[in-house]
């Protein structure tokens with residue numbers, strides 16, 4: 001029978017400020033999944049920056065009420081502890097008081113896929129802090145559509161036909177399927193606009209799921225700005241899909257993403273080990289971690305902390321240089337995000353305050 005891989009994440013309180021998760025919260029989450037997660041085959045609890053990440057396997061399919069409720073209750077218990085320790089922003093991503101059927105729309109981020117486990121099933125869970133779902137567009141494009149990144153697209157007969165990308169419009173609430181390489185030029189028009197469009201799923205041409213990302217935009221959901229969404233991404237690898245090294249390769253160039261301080265700045269995405277995923281400089285710069293697992297009848301064999309590799313040292317160094325450079329721009333674009341992106345924060349207040357002082361010309 002099929003295996004479902006579910007990743008659910010939330011920031012339920014930072015330690016200290018927005019930098020990390022307190023270890024007691026992780027213990028609570030582990031204990032909860034262990035004691036209450038009878039339907040799980042396996043789980044792995046970790047954190048990246050101030051986000052708790054629940055990685056779970058089961059046979060219940062996606063959007064399963066019991067699995068989502070299990071994660072909600074675990075995060076809720078963590079939130080209660082966060083309140084007791086007066087951690088920063090305790091309970092912040094738990095936008096509703098109670099669970100109602102599906103965790104989507106309640107604040108936490110979700111990425112899940114139901115798969116027929118292959119003879120060998122290597123998967124990577126990418127987890128980012130201080131950025132937004134559109135941050136996966138560039139690396140997903142490179143992994144699944146750019147032969148300069150993924151040479152398999154050119155030389156592996158199993159990949160040569162290309163992939164299908166499901167792109168979601170986070171403002172218009174619409175989706176479209178692009179076929180690559182045929183539709184690449186059309187697709188790039190949209191996925192280059194990372195604040196609005198995001199690649200939600202990638203399929204093989206035989207409609208097998210290859211990648212899935214979390215696509216909530218909490219600031220749209222909440223009606224007021226409450227932080228960026230610190231997305232997760234699941235990528236299946238090898239044997240007709242990107243090799244592990246092809247899936248990691250896009251992060252060797254620290255591309256710019258939106259997020260960082262107050263969710264309002266562009267900055268370089270730094271690939272780091274879990275240990276180094278404690279964003280402090282100007283509350284950042286944005287981080288990405290990659291944990292590899294081999295699935296064995298749903299068991300999570302791992303993790304392998306991929307960005308520990310010294311081969312990503314140059315990317316880190318370059319990212320730090322970019323950070324120094326761009327920080328000097330202070331509150332000026334394009335370091336600070338354009339006004340449309342700040343629409344959900346201070347802009348309406350300032351506009352209101354200055355009403356009457358602007359004169360028509």
Ligand code: F6R
Nearest residue numbers: 018130227228260261262263283
């Ligand atoms: C970025 C982030 C932080 C906060 C900043 C201000 O995603 O979470 O940069 O925006 O620390 O936080 P408050 O407004 O809670 O003081």
Ligand code: MG
Nearest residue numbers: 011014018050
């Ligand atoms: Mg936070």
Ligand code: MG
Nearest residue numbers: 050051129230
């Ligand atoms: Mg976070």
